[in-house]
Structures are given as structure tokens and as C-alpha cells.
Amino acid sequence: MNNFEFYNPTRIVFGEGTVARLDDLVPANARVLVLFGGESARKTGTLDEVKQALGNRHVAEFGGIEPNPTYETLMKAVAVIEQDQFDFLLAVGGGSVIDGTKFVAAAVNFDGDPWSILEKRGRNISHAIPFGSVLTLPATGSEMNSGAVVTNKALKAKLPFASPLVYPAFSILDPVKTFTLPAKQVSNGVADAFTHIIEQYLTYPANGLVQDRFAEGLLQTLVEIGPKVLEDPENYELRANLMWVATLALNGLIGAGVPQDWATHMVGHELTALYGIDHARTLAIVLPGMLDVRRESKAEKLLQYGERVWNIREGSEAERIEKTIQATRKFFESLSIPTRLPDYGLDESSIDDIISQLERHGMTKLGEHGDVTPEISRRALEASL
Amino acid sequence: MNNFEFYNPTRIVFGEGTVARLDDLVPANARVLVLFGGESARKTGTLDEVKQALGNRHVAEFGGIEPNPTYETLMKAVAVIEQDQFDFLLAVGGGSVIDGTKFVAAAVNFDGDPWSILEKRGRNISHAIPFGSVLTLPATGSEMNSGAVVTNKALKAKLPFASPLVYPAFSILDPVKTFTLPAKQVSNGVADAFTHIIEQYLTYPANGLVQDRFAEGLLQTLVEIGPKVLEDPENYELRANLMWVATLALNGLIGAGVPQDWATHMVGHELTALYGIDHARTLAIVLPGMLDVRRESKAEKLLQYGERVWNIREGSEAERIEKTIQATRKFFESLSIPTRLPDYGLDESSIDDIISQLERHGMTKLGEHGDVTPEISRRALEASL
Numbered sequence: 001m002n003n004f005e006f007y008n009p010t011r012i013v014f015g016e017g018t019v020a021r022l023d024d025l026v027p028a029n030a031r032v033l034v035l036f037g038g039e040s041a042r043k044t045g046t047l048d049e050v051k052q053a054l055g056n057r058h059v060a061e062f063g064g065i066e067p068n069p070t071y072e073t074l075m076k077a078v079a080v081i082e083q084d085q086f087d088f089l090l091a092v093g094g095g096s097v098i099d100g101t102k103f104v105a106a107a108v109n110f111d112g113d114p115w116s117i118l119e120k121r122g123r124n125i126s127h128a129i130p131f132g133s134v135l136t137l138p139a140t141g142s143e144m145n146s147g148a149v150v151t152n153k154a155l156k157a158k159l160p161f162a163s164p165l166v167y168p169a170f171s172i173l174d175p176v177k178t179f180t181l182p183a184k185q186v187s188n189g190v191a192d193a194f195t196h197i198i199e200q201y202l203t204y205p206a207n208g209l210v211q212d213r214f215a216e217g218l219l220q221t222l223v224e225i226g227p228k229v230l231e232d233p234e235n236y237e238l239r240a241n242l243m244w245v246a247t248l249a250l251n252g253l254i255g256a257g258v259p260q261d262w263a264t265h266m267v268g269h270e271l272t273a274l275y276g277i278d279h280a281r282t283l284a285i286v287l288p289g290m291l292d293v294r295r296e297s298k299a300e301k302l303l304q305y306g307e308r309v310w311n312i313r314e315g316s317e318a319e320r321i322e323k324t325i326q327a328t329r330k331f332f333e334s335l336s337i338p339t340r341l342p343d344y345g346l347d348e349s350s351i352d353d354i355i356s357q358l359e360r361h362g363m364t365k366l367g368e369h370g371d372v373t374p375e376i377s378r379r380a381l382e383a384s385l
Numbered sequence: 386m387n388n389f390e391f392y393n394p395t396r397i398v399f400g401e402g403t404v405a406r407l408d409d410l411v412p413a414n415a416r417v418l419v420l421f422g423g424e425s426a427r428k429t430g431t432l433d434e435v436k437q438a439l440g441n442r443h444v445a446e447f448g449g450i451e452p453n454p455t456y457e458t459l460m461k462a463v464a465v466i467e468q469d470q471f472d473f474l475l476a477v478g479g480g481s482v483i484d485g486t487k488f489v490a491a492a493v494n495f496d497g498d499p500w501s502i503l504e505k506r507g508r509n510i511s512h513a514i515p516f517g518s519v520l521t522l523p524a525t526g527s528e529m530n531s532g533a534v535v536t537n538k539a540l541k542a543k544l545p546f547a548s549p550l551v552y553p554a555f556s557i558l559d560p561v562k563t564f565t566l567p568a569k570q571v572s573n574g575v576a577d578a579f580t581h582i583i584e585q586y587l588t589y590p591a592n593g594l595v596q597d598r599f600a601e602g603l604l605q606t607l608v609e610i611g612p613k614v615l616e617d618p619e620n621y622e623l624r625a626n627l628m629w630v631a632t633l634a635l636n637g638l639i640g641a642g643v644p645q646d647w648a649t650h651m652v653g654h655e656l657t658a659l660y661g662i663d664h665a666r667t668l669a670i671v672l673p674g675m676l677d678v679r680r681e682s683k684a685e686k687l688l689q690y691g692e693r694v695w696n697i698r699e700g701s702e703a704e705r706i707e708k709t710i711q712a713t714r715k716f717f718e719s720l721s722i723p724t725r726l727p728d729y730g731l732d733e734s735s736i737d738d739i740i741s742q743l744e745r746h747g748m749t750k751l752g753e754h755g756d757v758t759p760e761i762s763r764r765a766l767e768a769s770l
Contacts, residue, residue, distance in 0.1 A: 001625045003400025008393070014642060015388025207622040209609065210629050213602025221594045237592040240386045244595050244642070253638075257399060257629070 001207050004257040010144045011170040014244065016236065018172050019046070022053035022090075025132060025170045030088035031058040033081055035101050037065045037093045041136065044180050050092055050134055060084065065093070068272070068279075069100035071115060071152040077104045078114065081129070089131035091168075094185075095140025098133045099148035102166040105129045118150055122161035132170040136177045138243040139189030139280070141196060141250030143171035158273060173247065175239035183230055186242075187335040188280035190226045193246040194219065194331070195283040199262050200255035202291070202301050203368040208258035212304070215254045219309045221245050227334050263366035264290050267377050270357040277344055284332035284339045289383035291325045293376055297369060340384050351381045386592050389642040395529045396555040399629065401621065403557050404431070407438035407475075410517060410555045415473035416443040418466055420486050422450045422478045426521065429565050435477055435519055445469065450478070453657070453664075454485030456500060456537040462489045463499065466514070474516035476553075479570075480525025483518045484533035487551040490514045503535055507546035517555040521562045523628040524574030524665070526581060526635025528556035543658060558632065560624035568615055571627075572720040573665035575611045578631040579604065579716070580668040584647050585640035587676070587686050588753040593643035597689070600639045604694045606630050612719050648751035649675050652762050655742040662729055669717035669724045674768035676710045678761060682754060725769050736766045 013021050026032060032054055034047070041047045041063075051059055062077045080086070081104065091101035105128040107114040116124060135143045142148065147162040178186070201215035222245055229238045248254070267290075268282030277285075295302060299321060306312035306324030315323065332339050341350065355374050358364070366372035372380075398406050411417060417439055419432070426432045426448075436444055447462045465471070466489065476486035490513040492499040501509060520528045527533065532547040563571070586600035607630055614623045633639070652675075653667030662670075680687060684706060691697035691709030700708065717724050726735065740759050743749070751757035757765075 001400070001622060001629070003403065005396065005398050007396040011390065011392040012641075013390050015386070018388065207626065209606045209626045210602060210633060213605060214599055217595060217598025217602050220598060224594065237386060240642075241592065241594045244386070248595060256397075257625075 001257045002259070006252055006256045007164065008144065008167065008252055010167045012144060012173060012247065013170055014173045015240075016174055016176050018174050019049050019134060020053050021172060022050060022132075022134075023055055025172075026054060026057065026088055026090070028057070031084070031086045032088045032090055033060055033062055033077070033086040034090045034092055035062045035065055035077060035097055035104065036091075037063070037067070037097050039063070040180075041092050044177070046092060046134065046136060046177060050090065060086070065097045065100040067096045068149075068151045068158065069096045069103070071103075071118075071150055072154070074100050074103050074107070074150065075114065078107045081108050087129060089129055091131060091133040092136065094135070094137030095142040098135070098142040098168065099140070099150065101131050101133070102128075102142070102148040103150050103161070105131050106163065106166055115152065118152070118157075118159040118161050120161075121159075122163035122166070125163045125165050128163070128165040130169050132172070133168045134172045134174075134177070135243070137181060137185055137189060138178060138246035139185075139192045141193070141247055143168060143173065144247045144251040156273070158269060171247075173243050175236055175243050178239045178243065179234045181233075183233070183336070186233070187230055187337055188278050189246060190222055190229065190242065190335055191280040191284050191332055191337055193249040194222050194226075195264060195280070195287055196249040197222075197254065198287065199265060200258065200260050202298060202305055203259040203261050204298070205300050205304075206258045211254050211256065211258045216305070216308045218245050218249055218254065219305075223309060223331060226331065230335065259368040261368045263372040263377070266363045266366050267354070267358065267380065270354050270361070274353060274357060275344065275346065275350075281337055281344070284337045285341060285344070285384050286380060288325060288329040288332070288339055289380035290372075291328060292383040293379040294367070294372070295321050295325065297371070341381065342385065348382070348385060351378055354381060386642040387644070391637055391641045392549065393529065393552065393637055395552045397529060397558060397632065398555055399558045400625075401559055401561050403559050404434050404519060405438050406557065407435060407517075407519075408440055410557075411439060411442065411473055411475070413442070416469070416471045417473045417475055418445055418447055418462070418471040419475045419477055420447045420450055420462060420482055420489065421476075422448070422452070422482050424448070425565075426477050429562070431477060431519065431521060431562055435475065445471070450482050450485040452481045453534070453536045453543065454481045454488070456488075456503075456535055457539070459485050459488050459492070459535065460499065463492045466493045472514060474514055476516060476518040477521065479520070479522030480527040483520070483527040483553065484525070484535065486516050486518070487513075487527070487533040488535050488546070490516050491548065491551055500537065503537070503542075503544040503546050505546075506544075507548035507551070510548045510550050513548070513550040515554050517557070518553045519557045519559075519562070520628070522566060522570055522574060523563060523631035524570075524577040526578070526632055528553060528558065529632045529636040541658070543654060556632075558628050560621055560628050563624045563628065564619045566618075568618070568721070571618070572615055572722055573663055574631060575607055575614065575627065575720055576669050576717055576722055577665040578634040579607050579611075580649060580665070580672055581634040582607075582639065583672065584649060585643065585645050587683060587690055588644040588646050589683070590685050590689075591643045596639050596641065596643045601690070601693045603630050603634055603639070604690075608694060608716060611716065615720065644753040646753045648757040648762070651748045651751050652739070652743065652765065655739050655746070659738060659742060660729065660731065660735075666722055666729070669722045670726060670729070670769050671765060673710060673714040673717070673724055674765035675757075676713060677768040678764040679752070679757070680706050680710065682756070726766065727770065733767070733770060736763055739766060
């Protein structure tokens with residue numbers, strides 16, 4: 001096991017009816033700006049429920065935060081906050097709204113160019129406005145971590161940052177709020193959480209016995225509930241388990257003390273940037289190809305993953321690895337997520353553009369060994385043609 | 386899944402050589418009282434290492450905190466702190482030292498009779514001195530939770546309390562610090578952690594799919610490493626995994642949103658109080674008996690536990706349950722922990738005294754259903770004759 005530090009002060013308030021807890025969780029005299037995305041937060045009644053729970057606090061709304069939240073939009077929220085002196089933020093939505101709120105929290109009264117927060121990956125943050133979240137879409141884990149990704153439209157750049165100052169003070173997770181989500185968003189959430197786990201788990205043995213068991217437990221649960229969650233959208237227990245899995249998939253716990261990969265995410269980001277493919281779907285395209293071309297360096301963990309998550313115990317090692325990679329691809333497809341480039345209108349010629357982008361962004365030594373060169377990424381994409 | 390709240394702000398700093406991190410973790414101008422138990426902290430050099438890491442801060446020592454820390458001793462530490470105005474505490478030791486430090490942190494400048502902190506289970510705490518810990522004995526999980534147990538010798542009472550104000554600010558977990566522990570303390574630690582997990586897991590199905598998988602992962606890891614940790618005391622990887630398992634066994638995570646039992650602990654406490662048997666050993670006596678007499682109400686989880694932790698898949702349900710209970714008893718015995726009352730010089734006549742104590746302490750409706758009456762506790766003890 002590697003040395004590690006684990007610190008996560010976010011308070012999770014989980015279960016049906018917990019939006020009403022906002023009255024205890026938000027300071028009584030706070031001036032609250034509620035940030036959200038599209039109009040679904042209003043249409044579903046969640047926004048009204050939130051405002052009612054906040055009682056007679058001074059509350060205003062800031063809507064319109066996009067999927068892949070943009071710097072341009074977020075800076076408008078910063079201006080509103082600085083002008084009207086809001087001192088508490090409440091994100092109502094999924095990972096994009098929470099990510100955006102993290103940036104806004106750090107950018108208010110920032111001493112310098114706020115875009116430098118992204119350029120310096122958050123290392124230059126010295127304060128942030130406190131904020132909480134009401135999660136409506138289980139997927140990214142942003143509700144219980146200190147990271148965010150922001151897109152600068154003008155610069156055509158999508159950069160991550162992280163800081164212990166932007167852990168949400170609390171996150172309310174009410175599974176009922178997910179009942180009305182479109183099926184595509186739910187399946188994307190399952191695929192996103194699944195890949196977050198794989199990136200922290202499927203590397204090489206490092207004696208993180210508990211980390212492995214926890215990662216496998218999360219994967220087993222997604223395998224068990226993934227397709228059912230789509231078939232039975234108002235099943236509280238299924239949605240509750242999906243919500244808690246997605247949070248635990250990226251709250252720092254399973255990745256503490258073990259090597260991590262993230263090559264699939266880096267290649268996936270270029271697919272989103274170039275072709276606008278949903279983040280989770282890019283992962284479903286790239287991951288099976290990555291496992292395919294990296295099956296030797298990942299052999300030990302692929303065998304363990306196959307046995308413990310997919311119960312693949314028969315055949316030679318090579319056969320079991322092949323079955324395990326196929327099971328992973330089929331899992332995404334069981335969620336109605338296509339996993340091949342042609343399913344998204346792309347072909348071999350697109351791969352050159354993707355690889356050029358990777359090179360331009362310095363993504364030339366990816367993965368847990370730093371050996372995923374652009375050539376390996378190319379072969380991974382070719383494996384998903 | 387039940388509604389739940391999860392909040393745990395303790396920073397874990399894990400790995401070899403991390404004692405040196407104290408210089409970053411403790412405020413630079415702090416006046417630090419280092420609390421510890423017996424002289425082993427000094428003999429092993431840990432105390433010197435701690436003081437060296439604290440540099441030129443004002444540092445003093447308070448030793449002599451007992452296993453099952455006493456109110457009488459702890460109040461002496463409170464007096465020292467109030468007199469010399471220490472403003473940061475550092476616990477160096479195992480669960481008893483950390484539990485004691487939690488009480489001391491809350492009792493300093495407490496407005497009222499400090500014993501009322503125990504009587505009111507911590508609900509009357511409004512402030513506590515910040516403190517950290519350097520863990521030397523993996524067992525109780527106190528290093529990452531907000532609970533503690535204190536014994537009042539004069540009143541012959543042993544009471545728990547908890548408060549979010551007594552989470553350690555940080556805990557340093559260096560597995561090397563456990564190499565020199567006596568084997569008995571290590572085996573007790575394994576049994577203690579194992580039973581903490583069982584108390585939160587082996588109840589009835591409640592759709593906590595992840596909680597079950599995590600609990601099973603922790604149990605599987607203890608089954609895998611338990612005896613080896615004893616055979617090979619300087620194996621860093623084994624000790625590292627034991628240390629992390631014991632912390633995760635009682636940090637609030639696996640018990641969030643699911644029913645909990647704790648009857649074994651309540652009966653075990655009486656065995657410690659009456660006969661001075663080590664806490665972990667009382668659990669090893671009581672747990673197999675509890676499972677024996679409660680096999681019907683726990684049938685579904687016993688089958689799941691047997692299959693997933695012990696790989697018991699053959700035979701009728703009754704046979705599998707019997708094998709599972711036997712496997713649990715044998716596990717404790719594989720750690721050289723006897724599991725029967727006569728092994729500790731007790732016989733049937735002792736059971737009356739234990740039951741009388743339980744009744745005197747109001748422990749008459751224990752367990753996840755509140756149906757563990759003194760009669761059931763009696764039968765559980767009889768099953769371990």
C-alpha cells in the first residue's frame with residue numbers, strides 16, 4: 001500500500017424528504033444564491049421545495065449552468081454574488097452544477113485573474129464561499145469531493161482544478177429526486193460511476209486489499225442494479241443504491257493508497273471536446289479499447305476483476321481476460337450505451353484528429369505506468385472501431 | 386436503505402514515516418500536551434519521535450492512561466491542561482488513549498460536572514480542545530470516529546459518549562509503529578475490528594447493497610490476513626491492511642443507512658466489568674453464542690455472510706448457517722483467542738451474575754429488533770459454555 005492522506009469533511013444527508021433539512025444546514029442569516037442548470041429543477045418542483053426549506057432567508061436564483069459548465073457563464077454568477085453580497089451558495093443539480101458552483105465559490109473576490117484558478121489547478125485558492133448541494137443526478141461524485149472541471153469557450157479549453165477549500169459543506173442526496181431523470185442521463189451516470197471505479201482499481205496489484213474489495217463491491221453493485229435502475233425508474237431502493245455508489249465511487253476512499261490510471265478519461269475528454277459526445281459515453285467507447293490493448297500490463301488485475309466482479313473462473317488466463325473485457329463492453333451496451341466509434345458517426349479517419357488533440361494537450365504519457373503513449377491511445381481507439 | 390447522515394472530518398495521514406508530518410498538522414504556536422498510556426510509547430522511541438517532530442513548540446507529557454481509561458486519571462489531565470493552558474492535545478497510543486483524550490478535550494473548561502458528559506452521552510458538550518492522534522494499536526477505530534468510553538472507578542460505571550466536537554483533527558497511522566506490539570494485543574485488535582463490522586452488518590436485509598459489500602470486504606480482508614498478521618509481525622503490507630481495516634470498521638461508513646445490533650458488545654462489557662476480561666476477548670466469547678441463539682432472526686444475513694465471506698455454499702440452509710457460526714468461532718480461535726467461558730475460569734454459575742448486571746444496567750431489549758432479552762443473553766452465554 002502506498003502512503004496516503006484521506007480527508008473528506010462533506011456532510012452527506014441521505015434519504016427521502018431530506019431537502020427540508022436545508023433549514024438546519026444553511027446558516028440562519030445567510031444570503032443564499034441558488035445555482036442550477038436547465039429548467040428541470042423548476043419543473044420538477046425541486047427549486048420551490050428548496051426555497052421553501054430556506055424559509056425567510058434572502059434567496060436568489062442563478063440558472064443556466066450548462067453541462068460542461070463554462071467559465072463565461074460562471075463568471076456571470078461571480079458578478080452577481082460580488083454585487084449583491086451573497087455569502088452562501090447552494091448548487092441544485094448534477095455534477096456540472098456542483099462543479100460550476102465550486103469554481104464560483106473560489107472565484108468570488110479572487111485576487112487575480114480567476115481563470116488562473118484553472119491554469120494553476122486550484123493551488124492558488126486561499127478562500128472560498130461556503131456552499132452545499134442538493135444532488136439530482138447520481139454520476140460524477142462531485143457532491144462529495146473537492147474537484148471540478150470548467151470549460152473556457154473562448155480558449156476552447158476544458159481544465160480541472162481541486163482544492164480542499166471547495167468540498168461542499170453538505171450534500172443532500174434524496175433518491176426520489178432522480179425518479180424523473182431521462183433514461184439517458186441515468187445510464188450515463190451508471191457508466192460514469194463505473195469508469196471512475198475502474199480508473200482507481202484496474203491497474204496493478206499494490207496490496208490495497210480493502211481498496212480492492214471496496215472497488216469490487218461498488219462494481220458488483222452497479223452490475224447488479226445498473227439495468228434494473230433503468231427499467232424501474234421509481235424503485236426507491238434501486239435509486240438509493242445507485243446514488244450512494246456514485247458518490248462513493250469518487251470521494252477519495254477507494255483511490256487512497258493505490259495507483260490510479262485515468263487514461264480513459266483523458267482520451268474521452270478529447271472525444272467530448274471534438275464531437276460533443278456525452279462524457280460517460282466517451283468512457284464507454286474508450287475503456288473497452290484501453291483494456292484490450294493494455295491487457296498485458298493489467299493482466300493480474302484483469303484476472304482479479306473478472307473473477308470477483310464477473311465470476312469468470314473458467315479457461316486459460318488469456319481466455320478469462322478476453323471474457324472479462326467483453327463483459328465490460330457488454331455491460332455498457334446493456335445500459336443502451338453504444339461502445340463503438342461508428343455508433344457515433346465516427347470512423348478511422350477521426351482517430352487522427354483525436355490523437356492530434358491528445359498530443360497538443362500534452363497527454364502523451366498516460367496511465368498508471370505513464371506508458372500510454374499516443375500510439376497506445378490510437379490502438380485503444382482502433383479497438384473500438 | 387434507511388435515511389442517514391454521514392459526516393467524518395478526521396484527516397487520515399497513512400504510511401511509514403508519517404510521524405514527521407506532525408510539524409505540518411499541529412498549529413505552529415500550539416502548546417501541546419502529549420497523552421499516552423504505559424511506558425511502551427517511550428521504550429519504542431515513538432514518544433521521542435513525536436516530540437522531535439513537534440520541534441520547538443511547548444510540549445509536555447501526560448502518561449498513565451489505562452486500558453479502559455478512568456475518569457479519575459483523565460481528570461488529572463484536565464487539571465494539568467487548565468493550569469498550564471495547553472491548547473492542543475496529541476494522543477499517542479491505541480483506542481484507550483484516544484478515547485481518554487476525547488473526554489479530556491471535552492472536559493477542559495466544561496461548564497458543570499464533567500461526569501455529566503458521560504451521563505448525557507455527550508449531548509451537553511459545546512466545545513472541545515482540538516486534538517490529533519498517533520495510532521500505535523489497530524483495533525477500536527477511535528482514531529476516526531467521534532465516540533469514546535470512560536470508566537468511573539468510584540461509581541463502578543463504564544459509559545460511552547459521542548459528539549461531533551471530538552472527531553480527531555487528524556490521525557497518523559504508521560503501520561511500522563505496530564511491529565513491536567505484543568501478539569495478544571494484535572489478535573485482540575483483529576477480533577475487535579471483526580466484531581465491530583459484524584455488529585453493523587449481520588442483522589437483517591435492508592437494501593444497503595454497498596454497505597453489505599463494504600462490510601463483507603472488510604471481513605474478507607480480516608479472514609485473509611488475521612492469522613498471517615500474527616505470524617509475521619514485521620510484514621509492512623499485512624500490518625498496513627490491518628490498520629486500515631480496523632479504522633474503516635468503525636468510522637460510520639458501513640453502518641450508515643442500515644440496522645445495527647451491538648448486543649454482543651453490551652453483554653461483553655459486563656464480562657469486562659465483572660471479571661476484567663479483555664474487551665475483544667469478551668466479544669469472541671459472546672458473538673458465537675449470540676449467533677447460535679439468534680440464528681432464526683438473522684437467517685438471511687447469516688446465509689449471505691456464510692456465502693460471501695466464508696464461501697459456504699453447500700448443504701441446506703440450516704447446515705450452512707451452522708457451518709457459518711462454527712467458522713466464526715474458529716476464526717477467533719485461529720487467532721489464539723479462546724471463545725468459551727470455561728477457558729476464562731468461568732462456569733454456568735457466573736452467568737447469573739452477568740445477567741443480573743445486564744438487568745441492573747437496563748440492557749434488557751438489545752439488538753437490531755430490541756428483542757434480545759436477558760433470557761436470550763443467558764442462552765447466548767450458555768451456548769459458549
